[in-house]
Amino acid sequence: MLRSTPLSLLALLGFIAVAQAAPLAPMRMKLNPTAARLRSQTGLSGAAGMAAPVLKRTPARPTVEYFTHDVNDNEVATCLRMRGGSSGTAIENNINISFKHESAFDSAGGPVSTKFICTIGPNTQSVEMLGRLVSAGMNVARMNFSHGDHEYHAQTIANLREYLVSSKRMCAILLDTKGPEIRTSKNKDGKDLSLTAGQEIKLVNDFNLLSDNTQIGHSYPALSKFVEVGGTILIDDGLIELSIISKDETTVTCKVKNSGSLGSTKGVNLPGAKVDLPALTERDKGDLAFGCKQGVDFIAASFIRKAEDVTAIRKHLDENGGQKIKIISKIENQEGLQNFDEILRESDAIMVARGDLGVEIPMEKVAIAQKMMISKCNIAGKQVITATQMLESMITNPRPTRAETTDVANAVFDGTDCVMLSGETAKGKYPINAIETMVAICREAEQVVDYTQTFAALRAYAKRLGSEDINEAIASSAVKTAFDLRASLVLCLTESGRTARLICKYKPTCPVLCATADVQAARQCLILRGCYPMIVTSMVGSASLIGRCIATAKVNGLCKVGDVCVVISGMKEGVSGGTNVLRVIRVE
Secondary structure (H helix, E strand, O other), X not given: OOOOOOHHHHHHXXXXXXXXXXXXXXXXXXXXXXHHHHHOOOOOEOHHHOEXXXXXXXXXXOOOOOOOOOOOHHHHHHHHXXXXXXXXXXXXXXXXXXXXXXXXXXXXXXXXXXXXXXEOOOOOOOHHXXXXXXXXXXXXXXXXXXXXXXXXXXXXXXXXXXXXXHHOOOOEEEEEOOOOOEXXXXXXXXXXXXXXXOOEXXXXXXXOOOEOOOEEEEOOOOHHHHOOOOOEEEEOOXXXXXXXXXXXXXXXXXXXXXXXXXOOOOEEEOOOOOOOOOOOOHHHHXXXXXXXXXXXXEEEEOOOOOHHHHHXXXXXXXXXXOOOOEEEEEEOOHHHXXXXXXXXXXXXXXXXXXXXXXXXXXXXHHHHXXXXXXXXXXXXXXXXXXXXXXXXXXXXXXXXXXXXXXXXXXXHHHXXXXXXXXXXXXXXXXXXXXXXXXXXXXXXXXXXXXXXXXXXXXXXXXXXXXXXXXHHHHHHHHHHHHHHHOOOEEEXXXXXXXXXXXXXXXXXXXXXXXXXXXXXXXXXXXHOOOEEEEEOOOOOOHHHHHHHHHHHHXXXXXXXXXXXXEEEEEOOOOOOOOEEEEEEEEOO
């Protein structure tokens, strides 16, 4: 057959075969990433020794660099492939979606792998409302320490734990710090200021000053040192924009760019400025000590700008008995994006905090930054939370906008582990509707994601693992085995939760049951995509422990008789970091 095939067709078939099987090509993200991929394949030979066809192209356009620093070429390629940027798998997957049958419009059922964080406020602080949120899908309760005092938050924690004890449910607690933010002072007579475009106004280094239409006090004494004439200052989430026309040691004189009303104590953003604000304010230190005493599971650290900020928080937690508390770094400004790789290495998880980020950097860059951060977190095996304004309209409306539903779904497509609700559940009129809507959107989005392609991309990157990475090699092999055998369950026995994190990194399509004797480690697994933590009394006696776990999984509908279950554990029972055994069990 091959001898009768025209040589030109042979060459073309050979080129296509090579292109389809091509390894991850070194590249940087361009306006046309496909052209970059094809450029990397020049010189490849076709079948029967024929040279590959020469592709004629228009001259390349100037590079648009979406990465904030120099990164490894293979890392860039992996990031792109994971979000469909260079492999074409997203298109192949999407064209197979069909709406021809009536059943295509039925809501998806079954478990949802994405995890959900809800901010607790006055509307949801009661035991009853907290219970309804947990029942609707809340995995983590967030307390925003920008509002409320310790007494208020202690009551929230007490109410949540009261419900959890009575219901035998599980929910983690996240303390979100106020952070080193800049705010305007209180307004004179407590009334909103009316600012008019074109007027001049002075920003004065005096937080005790009562602001009026000619001068506004603020909380950052070094403001004039870190801003430049011609620069921009944004107030109240960017609703008021000021252009700097002059400055001295105590005053920055600005021109108002747009008319609007300004209330008291509003946030101030300095786009592009690298300030010297401390990573931990005195208030934050007190809040962290309170969190350690209360036994919270996560700290969401606001306005992280560099890796040293994370290590300072880690040190303060360790000194106050919070050695096991996980740190989630919130990326909210340009400096944090520029130092993202270093921050990621020191952090336990990342929050894509799009609120302040969308003010600190050009808003059209936020989606690009979100994709970059999610992909890099996926590669590092560290959890990532997408937050802010996901269902913002549900603060006042019972249904979200279509753009909001698409935003939530796109976060799932990007690879986020968790999504977060803020004002929707803290102060909104429809908090239960909001969490139920978010769960439904994520469940539906998960139905069309091709996780085998994501696994392949992550596994290709992990080929660089060294001999010290036995745990991850076992975890990725477990997920590969689960894909190959179409297993209904992956069961992992873990002391610290690290094994569960490594398994969830590779995004198996089946549930991951994580058995641990550490109660806090179990709660911290509630931000792992697709993970179901189970608390056991002891990790000793793996044979009987596996039997009990599978029995529990059967009762809860995670597997049934005849299903395949992949199990990973360690030969040395009760020893953290000793995972080295993979086995396959058929459920009886």
